[in-house]
Amino acid sequence: xxxxxxxxxxxxxxxxxxxxxxxxxxxxxxxxxxxxxxxxxxxxxxxxxxxxxxxxxxxxxxxxxxxxxxxxxxxxxxxxxxxxxxxxxxxxxxxxxxxxxxxxxxxxxxxxxxxxxxxxxxxxxxxxxxxxxxxxxxxxxxxxxxxxxxxxxxxxxxxxxxxxxxxxxxxxxxxxxxxxxxxxxxxxxxxxxxxxxxxxxxxxxxxxxxxxxxxxxxxxxxxxxxxxxxxxxxxxxxxxxxxxxxxxxxxxxxxxxxxxxxxxxxxxxxxxxxxxxxxxxxxxxxxxxxxxxxxxxxxxxxxxxxxxxxxxxxxxxxxxxxxxxxxxxxxxxxxxxxxxxxxxxxxxxxxxxxxxxxxxxxxxxxxxxxxxxxxxxxxxxxxxxxxxxxxxxxxxxxxxxxxxxxxxxxx
Amino acid sequence: xxxxxxxxxxxxxxxxxxxxxxxxxxxxxxxxxxxxxxxxxxxxxxxxxxxxxxxxxxxxxxxxxxxxxxxxxxxxxxxxxxxxxxxxxxxxxxxxxxxxxxxxxxxxxxxxxxxxxxxxxxxxxxxxxxxxxxxxxxxxxxxxxxxxxxxxxxxxxxxxxxxxxxxxxxxxxxxxxxxxxxxxxxxxxxxxxxxxxxxxxxxxxxxxxxxxxxxxxxxxxxxxxxxxxxxxxxxxxxxxxxxxxxxxxxxxxxxxxxxxxxxxxxxxxxxxxxxxxxxxxxxxxxxxxxxxxxxxxxxxxxxxxxxxxxxxxxxxxxxxxxxxxxxxxxxxxxxxxxxxxxxxxxxxxxxxxxxxxxxxxxxxxxxxxxxxxxxxxxxxxxxxxxxxxxxxxxxxxxxxxxxxxxxxxxxxxxxxxxxxxxxxxxxxxxxxxxxxxxxxxx
Numbered sequence: 001x002x003x004x005x006x007x008x009x010x011x012x013x014x015x016x017x018x019x020x021x022x023x024x025x026x027x028x029x030x031x032x033x034x035x036x037x038x039x040x041x042x043x044x045x046x047x048x049x050x051x052x053x054x055x056x057x058x059x060x061x062x063x064x065x066x067x068x069x070x071x072x073x074x075x076x077x078x079x080x081x082x083x084x085x086x087x088x089x090x091x092x093x094x095x096x097x098x099x100x101x102x103x104x105x106x107x108x109x110x111x112x113x114x115x116x117x118x119x120x121x122x123x124x125x126x127x128x129x130x131x132x133x134x135x136x137x138x139x140x141x142x143x144x145x146x147x148x149x150x151x152x153x154x155x156x157x158x159x160x161x162x163x164x165x166x167x168x169x170x171x172x173x174x175x176x177x178x179x180x181x182x183x184x185x186x187x188x189x190x191x192x193x194x195x196x197x198x199x200x201x202x203x204x205x206x207x208x209x210x211x212x213x214x215x216x217x218x219x220x221x222x223x224x225x226x227x228x229x230x231x232x233x234x235x236x237x238x239x240x241x242x243x244x245x246x247x248x249x250x251x252x253x254x255x256x257x258x259x260x261x262x263x264x265x266x267x268x269x270x271x272x273x274x275x276x277x278x279x280x281x282x283x284x285x286x287x288x289x290x291x292x293x294x295x296x297x298x299x300x301x302x303x304x305x306x307x308x309x310x311x312x313x314x315x316x317x318x319x320x321x322x323x324x325x326x327x328x329x330x331x332x333x334x335x336x337x338x339x340x341x342x343x344x345x346x347x348x349x350x351x352x353x354x355x356x357x358x359x360x361x362x363x364x365x366x367x368x369x370x371x372x373x374x375x376x377x378x379x380x381x382x383x384x385x386x387x388x389x390x391x392x393x394x395x396x397x398x399x400x401x402x403x404x405x406x407x408x409x410x411x
Numbered sequence: 412x413x414x415x416x417x418x419x420x421x422x423x424x425x426x427x428x429x430x431x432x433x434x435x436x437x438x439x440x441x442x443x444x445x446x447x448x449x450x451x452x453x454x455x456x457x458x459x460x461x462x463x464x465x466x467x468x469x470x471x472x473x474x475x476x477x478x479x480x481x482x483x484x485x486x487x488x489x490x491x492x493x494x495x496x497x498x499x500x501x502x503x504x505x506x507x508x509x510x511x512x513x514x515x516x517x518x519x520x521x522x523x524x525x526x527x528x529x530x531x532x533x534x535x536x537x538x539x540x541x542x543x544x545x546x547x548x549x550x551x552x553x554x555x556x557x558x559x560x561x562x563x564x565x566x567x568x569x570x571x572x573x574x575x576x577x578x579x580x581x582x583x584x585x586x587x588x589x590x591x592x593x594x595x596x597x598x599x600x601x602x603x604x605x606x607x608x609x610x611x612x613x614x615x616x617x618x619x620x621x622x623x624x625x626x627x628x629x630x631x632x633x634x635x636x637x638x639x640x641x642x643x644x645x646x647x648x649x650x651x652x653x654x655x656x657x658x659x660x661x662x663x664x665x666x667x668x669x670x671x672x673x674x675x676x677x678x679x680x681x682x683x684x685x686x687x688x689x690x691x692x693x694x695x696x697x698x699x700x701x702x703x704x705x706x707x708x709x710x711x712x713x714x715x716x717x718x719x720x721x722x723x724x725x726x727x728x729x730x731x732x733x734x735x736x737x738x739x740x741x742x743x744x745x746x747x748x749x750x751x752x753x754x755x756x757x758x759x760x761x762x763x764x765x766x767x768x769x770x771x772x773x774x775x776x777x778x779x780x781x782x783x784x785x786x787x788x789x790x791x792x793x794x795x796x797x798x799x800x801x802x803x804x805x806x807x808x809x810x811x812x813x814x815x816x817x818x819x820x821x822x823x824x825x826x827x828x829x830x831x832x833x834x835x836x837x838x839x840x841x842x843x844x845x846x847x848x849x850x851x852x853x
Contacts, residue, residue, distance in 0.1 A: 013748065013840070014745070014748070014749075017741060017744060018745070021738065021742060021745065024737060025738055028731070028735065265512060265644065266526050281805045282806075285805070286724070293444070293731060296440055296444075296735070297735060297738060300437050300440065300738055300742050301742070303433050303437060303742065304437075304741070304745050304746065307433065307745065307746045307749055308745045308746070308748075308749055310749075311748075311752070311753060314753070363727070
């Protein structure tokens with residue numbers, strides 16, 4: 001070991017520059033990869049909605065003055081259901097992905113300490129319209145779906161269907177069915193009995209949500225009254241009929257509700273797939289940017305380490321020749337250079353970890369980011385070590401090829 | 412001497428092409444990333460009214476009442492306060508603004524109505540904010556009364572509806588009212604749209620919408636209230652502190668919805684206006700119309716600062732790119748060092764033949780500078796590419812991302828400075844090469 005460290009200390013400049021470069025690259029790469037992972041979450045999380053291109057959404061419907069009475073809205077839903085090619089229609093208060101209003105809050109597992117921040121969707125035929133996959137329990141019954149709440153419905157008791165992620169969070173023992181969830185911690189908070197569990201359902205406004213929460217959703221059956229921003233989800237039988245249904249939905253909603261809409265706020269009609277595409281455009285752009293940055297940072301570091309090591313080796317050609325003449329094998333030389341690189345890189349990585357952490361603290365302070373999970377540090381370290389070994393390979397092989405005869409020249 | 416050093420530097424670059432290319436590329440990528448993000452940040456944090464933004468002030472009061480009392484002066488005011496302050500004419504110029512969506516169409520064209528934004532304002536808006544006109548001009552101050560039907564439209568809307576022709580005197584249908592066009596603006600793109608930004612401080616950096624295009628239609632406040640029959644749909648519910656606002660005319664509704672802007676050309680006038688504002692708030696509190704006598708008078712740039720208008724993502728990208736440039740710089744230091752020290756023998760000979768340390772140092776710096784210049788050219792191309800990529804992004808400020816002249820020169824200055832800085836240490840090291848030792852090993 002000493003024969004590797006000593007020359008490094010004697011010629012400090014080169015290794016020091018490598019250490020500095022590795023530290024910077026490590027700090028930036030760790031944070032960029034962390035940001036990248038954050039942006040990837042909504043892109044990679046399944047949203048649970050089946051056949052997104054065959055689901056037409058009519059939203060951004062805002063009434064002038066008083067909210068529409070439930071009877072008017074149900075009448076509209078019935079008209080929508082009568083459109084040829086439509087299989088099921090949901091009249092809902094809010095919607096996944098994008099919506100005018102969102103209902104979120106802390107929900108608690110009754111009688112235990114499970115607690116989570118979840119989003120609530122209230123509406124009829126929600127499960128079948130969104131085409132969510134039931135993994136346990138049952139869908140809401142027809143009797144449950146016809147309930148009209150006195151208000152929004154958040155404070156009422158009744159059944160609920162939740163996502164598997166939320167079920168696991170609130171009831172870690174795996175038996176969510178039949179359990180009660182309280183909506184908020186007040187004494188008179190609504191109590192909902194879990195009747196079904198669906199595989200996934202991504203929440204709306206995911207950019208504001210904490211990453212763990214992204215799949216914490218609850219469905220309530222029934223229809224809210226006095227709700228100012230209702231919306232309709234329309235499930236289409238086949239892909240070929242989407243265009244005609246979209247047109248018919250637009251015409252129907254305009255005919256039924258158009259005269260009472262606020263002027264200037266335009267209702268939106270689109271497929272859920274398009275909606276998703278639009279909402280994910282920004283995280284997608286960020287992912288490209290961040291992966292580009294990480295890649296180039298690592299490439300530049302690679303080039304730098306390679307350049308400096310190859311000079312460092314070239315300068316010591318004579319010494320290597322002497323060592324070879326004195327009996328060192330090729331593999332000894334190779335390993336020497338590799339070990340040396342490993343040590344310099346390790347020093348750089350240690351410094352880089354501290355720096356990465358500091359950068360993360362600064363980012364947390366100014367940009368409301370979450371803490372860098374510690375797993376990123378060893379991951380980053382391994383990545384940088386591998387990169388270092390890759391960079392040193394060609395100079396080290398060149399060093400190993402130095403013939404012993406070099407030692408005898410021009411001493 | 413400089414020419415000779417340049418010649419030496421060119422020769423040396425030609426000798427080791429790969430290493431030279433790598434260095435130039437690394438520098439170019441660093442400069443490109445850095446300048447792209449800095450250009451965007453520079454454009455977004457610029458002065459939206461160059462020339463006299465320092466004379467523009469945004470007076471604020473706190474008109475909110477229980478139960479929704481807030482503890483900060485609000486961005487906007489209720490109708491009565493806004494009108495009191497505006498009609499007092501205590502500033503050189505004063506204007507009111509409130510934005511709202513509206514449907515617009517040309518009567519008899521058969522086209523469906525277009526959803527556009529209308530700005531309810533006053534005639535001072537145009538001279539105050541340096542709005543350029545293509546045809547016609549602002550409406551007369553006498554048109555501020557309730558029954559005038561006049562509008563000014565943007566060049567974009569004029570292009571869409573009238574194919575860019577002079578449309579002054581033609582009429583438009585706004586909602587259910589006919590209005591006459593008195594002026595058509597030339598293209599005007601203030602960035603940000605400073606006069607109606609809301610609560611940027613509490614948006615956690617989500618301020619991209621501040622960079623939307625300005626409104627397409629401008630009409631006097633009274634005309635706007637007439638057109639909307641007293642309601643202004645663009646006023647969000649949470650700007651009203653009492654829920655009884657439903658159905659009431661915006662003239663009496665308990666809502667903060669009109670922003671006041673004033674032009675004050677001297678510090679004395681600013682001081683006097685601040686006193687006037689304080690006096691007004693105290694008077695209103697005494698009358699029981701207000702619960703708070705808070706006031707604030709911020710200049711335009713202070714207002715932008717206070718609202719933290721530059722989006723968080725833009726600031727973060729700028730920081731990230733600077734860190735990235737730092738890596739590229741360390742890289743350049745290392746590679747330049749290896750480059751110079753590899754030529755220790757050559758330097759030894761030059762020193763032995765009488766070159767001073769200073770001469771060797773200068774020669775090395777010239778070479779570093781040459782690399783910097785080449786890196787600058789690459790960086791400039793990459794900046795153009797980067798800005799093109801920004802323009803393809805789905806963001807409100809995409810159309811603003813262009814390289815202006817200062818940033819163009821900035822690219823080269825930065826590249827040169829970066830490479831010279833990176834060259835100092837290696838050049839110092841090279842100039843201290845011991846002569847005798849090097850000559851012995853030749």
